[in-house]
Amino acid sequence: MISLICHNEAETTAFGHAFAKILGPGDFVGLDGDLGAGKTFLSKAIIHALGVDDYVTSPSYTIVNEYQGLYKVNHFDVYRIDDIDEMYEIGYEEYFFSDGICLVEWSKMVEELLPDEHFKISLKMGEDFNTRVIEIQGSSKRLEDKLEAFYEDFRH
Numbered sequence: 001m002i003s004l005i006c007h008n009e010a011e012t013t014a015f016g017h018a019f020a021k022i023l024g025p026g027d028f029v030g031l032d033g034d035l036g037a038g039k040t041f042l043s044k045a046i047i048h049a050l051g052v053d054d055y056v057t058s059p060s061y062t063i064v065n066e067y068q069g070l071y072k073v074n075h076f077d078v079y080r081i082d083d084i085d086e087m088y089e090i091g092y093e094e095y096f097f098s099d100g101i102c103l104v105e106w107s108k109m110v111e112e113l114l115p116d117e118h119f120k121i122s123l124k125m126g127e128d129f130n131t132r133v134i135e136i137q138g139s140s141k142r143l144e145d146k147l148e149a150f151y152e153d154f155r156h
């Protein structure tokens with residue numbers, strides 16, 4: 001697990017840009033944290049860094065927005081899913097188990113559907129209005145090793 005503090009939007013953006021570089025085809029990232037914690041803000045930075053220039057907006061009403069950058073990128077917000085069946089109705093498997101990259105806000109609401117291998121990003125409000133505490137976990141040794149190596153690099 002890695003943990004860091006971003007003191008303002010620019011630091012979160014820079015972190016998102018750097019983190020995006022470790023993502024590749026088939027990778028899955030769940031993002032959790034309270035309303036306004038910065039899930040969409042960080043997703044946007046990651047998606048831009050994946051070569052998407054036409055990022056539209058938060059998928060909170062559409063559930064999923066699809067982009068084409070270096071890879072296919074699927075940005076989900078499952079906050080408005082009332083019943084897990086709705087995930088089957090939108091054919092979530094076609095996205096979660098594809099060779100695109102998935103970013104899923106409020107992933108804990110669909111915990112039982114997540115691929116075994118995934119990153120989890122948790123965002124929390126920090127000491128002041130613009131500070132965020134970000135934690136990232138990899139669900140496997142492979143992803144944890146990748147994260148550690150990335151963070152070692154990022155800090156220097």
Ligand SMILES: Nc1ncnc2c1ncn2[C@@H]1O[C@H](COP(=O)(O)OP(=O)(O)OP(=O)(O)O)[C@@H](O)[C@H]1O
Pocket residue numbers: 006007008009010012033034035036037038039040041042058060077105129130131132
């Ligand atoms: N350091 C920071 N990192 C990220 N966002 C920040 C930071 N400082 C201020 N903000 C602001 O916090 C807000 C985060 O909103 P955002 O929509 O990303 O939250 P969210 O977690 O996606 O919420 P929701 O659950 O409603 O989707 C944005 O308005 C952003 O500008």
Ligand SMILES: [Mg+2]
Pocket residue numbers: 039040041058060077105
């Ligand atoms: Mg959001």
